[in-house]
Amino acid sequence: MGNIVTQMATPLSAVLIALLLMVAGLAAAYQLEQLGRVEKLRQTTVQAQILASGIAAPLAFEDNAALQEYLNALKADPQIVAVAAYDGRGAFAAGFARRSASLPRRAEEARQAAAPGALAVSVPVRERGTQLGSVYLLSTMDSLSRRLTRYLGIALIVIAASVLIVMLAASYSSLRRSHQALRAEIAGRQQAEEALRQSQKMEAMGQLTGGVAHDFNNLLMVASGGLDLMERTSDPVRLAKLKAGIRQAVDRGAKLTRQLLAFSRRSPLNPEVIDPRARIRGMDALLERSLGESIEVAMHLPADLWPVEVDASELEVAILNIALNARDAMQRGGGIVIEGANIPGNGERPDRVRIAVTDSGAGIAPDLVNKIFEPFYTTKEVGQGTGLGLSQVYGFARASGGEVLVDSIVGQGTTITLLLPRSPLMPRDADSPPEPMAAFGTHRILLVEDDDTVADTVGGMLTALGYETERVDNGDEALRRLERKGDFSLILSDMIMPGEVSGMELALKIRQLWPHLGTMLMTGYSAAAASAAKEGVPLLAKPFTIQDLSVQLMAALDQSGQGRG
Amino acid sequence: MHDLRPPPRKGRRRRRWAALSFLSLFVGTASATAPATLERAVQANFLFKFAPFVEWPPEAFATSERAFVICVVGDDPFGALLNDVVRGQKMANRPVVVRRAVGDPAPPGCHILFAGPSADAGYAPFTAAEGKPVLTVADKGAGPAGAMIEFVRQNGRVRFQIDDGAARAHGLRISSKLLGLAIAVDRK
Numbered sequence: 001m002g003n004i005v006t007q008m009a010t011p012l013s014a015v016l017i018a019l020l021l022m023v024a025g026l027a028a029a030y031q032l033e034q035l036g037r038v039e040k041l042r043q044t045t046v047q048a049q050i051l052a053s054g055i056a057a058p059l060a061f062e063d064n065a066a067l068q069e070y071l072n073a074l075k076a077d078p079q080i081v082a083v084a085a086y087d088g089r090g091a092f093a094a095g096f097a098r099r100s101a102s103l104p105r106r107a108e109e110a111r112q113a114a115a116p117g118a119l120a121v122s123v124p125v126r127e128r129g130t131q132l133g134s135v136y137l138l139s140t141m142d143s144l145s146r147r148l149t150r151y152l153g154i155a156l157i158v159i160a161a162s163v164l165i166v167m168l169a170a171s172y173s174s175l176r177r178s179h180q181a182l183r184a185e186i187a188g189r190q191q192a193e194e195a196l197r198q199s200q201k202m203e204a205m206g207q208l209t210g211g212v213a214h215d216f217n218n219l220l221m222v223a224s225g226g227l228d229l230m231e232r233t234s235d236p237v238r239l240a241k242l243k244a245g246i247r248q249a250v251d252r253g254a255k256l257t258r259q260l261l262a263f264s265r266r267s268p269l270n271p272e273v274i275d276p277r278a279r280i281r282g283m284d285a286l287l288e289r290s291l292g293e294s295i296e297v298a299m300h301l302p303a304d305l306w307p308v309e310v311d312a313s314e315l316e317v318a319i320l321n322i323a324l325n326a327r328d329a330m331q332r333g334g335g336i337v338i339e340g341a342n343i344p345g346n347g348e349r350p351d352r353v354r355i356a357v358t359d360s361g362a363g364i365a366p367d368l369v370n371k372i373f374e375p376f377y378t379t380k381e382v383g384q385g386t387g388l389g390l391s392q393v394y395g396f397a398r399a400s401g402g403e404v405l406v407d408s409i410v411g412q413g414t415t416i417t418l419l420l421p422r423s424p425l426m427p428r429d430a431d432s433p434p435e436p437m438a439a440f441g442t443h444r445i446l447l448v449e450d451d452d453t454v455a456d457t458v459g460g461m462l463t464a465l466g467y468e469t470e471r472v473d474n475g476d477e478a479l480r481r482l483e484r485k486g487d488f489s490l491i492l493s494d495m496i497m498p499g500e501v502s503g504m505e506l507a508l509k510i511r512q513l514w515p516h517l518g519t520m521l522m523t524g525y526s527a528a529a530a531s532a533a534k535e536g537v538p539l540l541a542k543p544f545t546i547q548d549l550s551v552q553l554m555a556a557l558d559q560s561g562q563g564r565g
Numbered sequence: 566m567h568d569l570r571p572p573p574r575k576g577r578r579r580r581r582w583a584a585l586s587f588l589s590l591f592v593g594t595a596s597a598t599a600p601a602t603l604e605r606a607v608q609a610n611f612l613f614k615f616a617p618f619v620e621w622p623p624e625a626f627a628t629s630e631r632a633f634v635i636c637v638v639g640d641d642p643f644g645a646l647l648n649d650v651v652r653g654q655k656m657a658n659r660p661v662v663v664r665r666a667v668g669d670p671a672p673p674g675c676h677i678l679f680a681g682p683s684a685d686a687g688y689a690p691f692t693a694a695e696g697k698p699v700l701t702v703a704d705k706g707a708g709p710a711g712a713m714i715e716f717v718r719q720n721g722r723v724r725f726q727i728d729d730g731a732a733r734a735h736g737l738r739i740s741s742k743l744l745g746l747a748i749a750v751d752r753k
Contacts, residue, residue: 057742060614066746127617130656
């Protein structure tokens with residue numbers, strides 16, 4: 001309905017409506033005119049009849065004085081221009097004529113006379129059925145100017161309404177046009193925004209893949225080069241050095257993927273209660289190696305710094321990321337100060353530990369402060385950085401229940417502050433990384449892993465630790481194997497495998513069918529890890545070292561009552 | 566009689582009337598016939614024209630007579646003039662006829678009775694109409710007395726006076742228009 005109205009509301013239809021209105025106005029005026037003429041005729045006829053009745057006796061008995069008196073009475077009406085009375089034989093008896101009007105001399109002539117714009121009425125004079133004569137009355141219609149004046153009001157209203165309709169239609173039409181233009185522009189802008197967003201996404205993807213590929217290429221270079229060199233030498237010292245180099249490259253790769261997962265908020269945090277002072281002090285060698293010789297690192301960490309409950313390695317990565325950014329802000333060298341402080345809470349806030357990293361670099365422009373934590377935001381060239389460093393810092397702080405603050409003055413330096421909640425617990429003794437613990441007694445372990453390389457590596461580790469192993473490809477096969485004979489101490493399974501039964505389902509089924517069997521899951525995918533943690537199944541996060549594996553296996557075997565005890 | 570003169574009028578016809586009356590002044594001295602003829606013509610015309618202004622009671626038309634009758638008794642002053650006036654005329658949807666009864670003073674079925682002069686010593690034309698719805702007319706100067714309408718001359722013009730009381734007594738109703746035109750009305 002509204003649509004029809006919209007389509008009809010064109011200037012053309014408005015002009016048509018206005019024209020119709022004018023035609024209707026003219027028709028109404030014409031109709032009024034006709035009605036007025038009829039009314040006037042009736043009025044004049046009535047006047048003539050009254051006159052005829054009045055003059056019957058004077059006309060019959062030739063009392064001309066009285067007759068003339070009667071006729072003259074009509075002179076009071078300015079529209080009556082001629083009046084005449086005729087006797088029974090049709091001869092003129094009396095009358096008067098105004099202006100240029102002429103009087104018919106006989107009654108027969110009077111009956112015919114009818115000038116345009118005038119009304120001539122001829123009425124017989126009768127008395128009791130006997131015709132005594134006739135009366136002639138000539139009346140003018142209203143003058144044209146007078147009639148026009150009468151219709152001027154209507155005409156003005158009609159014209160005003162027509163003009164109004166045309167103007168409204170014109171303004172409506174122009175509004176509609178601009179509305180359509182506006183909508184078209186909105187649609188265009190939405191498209192442009194969508195395209196821009198898409199291109200930004202592509203750019204970010206490019207930066208990420210570029211940065212990650214670059215880093216990975218470097219460490220793969222180190223690893224593959226190291227292996228090549230290992231084949232060509234038998235010098236134990238040189239071999240040890242090469243091994244250390246490969247190990248370092250692999251660690252860096254693991255760190256990189258961990259960072260990526262942290263940014264995508266998919267990294268499982270391994271919170272533990274730590275002494276931040278000890279942890280950060282332990283980083284001094286790493287920091288010096290990472291930052292280079294031109295950067296001096298100073299640490300002001302009070303001995304009574306409160307413990308915090310965070311993922312220790314994440315904390316180290318965060319500190320490292322901040323320090324790396326600080327280094328990049330100081331192209332000509334400078335100093336980095338790492339400070340720690342206890343911030344007692346008040347009623348609203350809990351106690352917190354403040355760890356601030358201050359540099360004397362270029363600073364961050366105020367309009368960029370809000371962007372530095374955005375994933376993939378980087379001021380560095382492709383390959384120089386992933387744009388994920390400070391994003392990891394932000395993710396770590398939020399995931400640890402803390403926050404991160406930036407305080408920067410352009411040209412003077414930047415302070416990035418981590419505020420971490422104090423833990424009420426005391427940290428465990430930070431003992432040195434445990435030596436791989438060999439298996440105690442004989443344990444058979446069923447390894448469920450679809451990837452041959454991983455299966456070989458993990459199987460090799462287990463054999464090296466003194467376990468007997470048997471490998472199957474997937475969960476279904478594992479169940480069949482267990483149904484045949486459940487002669488295992490523990491089932492170590494990957495989480496994501498082809499086949500009907502996933503690692504998680506396998507673990508739950510084993511817990512249900514063979515409660516005495518221990519299970520342990522391994523995965524590199526954090527969402528799966530979260531579900532395992534929820535079910536209380538021990539979990540090994542890939543990549544893991546042989547030490548990690550030995551410790552976790554011990555714990556798991558202890559739990560299922562088949563450990564050393 | 567020579568002082569009979571139509572009133573001054575405008576228009577050609579009036580001038581003709583004026584010429585005629587002027588002529589009558591001169592002719593009147595030489596012969597009484599011409600002005601008398603004019604006066605009689607006017608009277609004849611009036612005699613008929615009284616009829617539309619008078620209302621007769623229904624019994625006046627109850628007879629088998631199918632005509633409206635104007636009777637003339639005594640000496641007839643009109644002659645063919647009256648016949649010319651009523652020719653083709655109708656009154657109350659009846660043809661108008663003229664009856665003359667010279668020497669017979671009581672013609673029956675009259676609606677209007679005009680009594681002319683008479684040399685007869687026992688001339689009493691209205692006695693026969695006494696008690697009947699008959700409009701009696703006479704010339705005051707040259708006719709018997711006692712008519713309901715009497716012609717008189719005033720300023721040289723033919724006028725009339727009306728005895729409305731007598732007319733009412735005979736069941737006749739005379740229109741106020743006619744009464745208004747009479748120079749005198751005796752209402753009694």
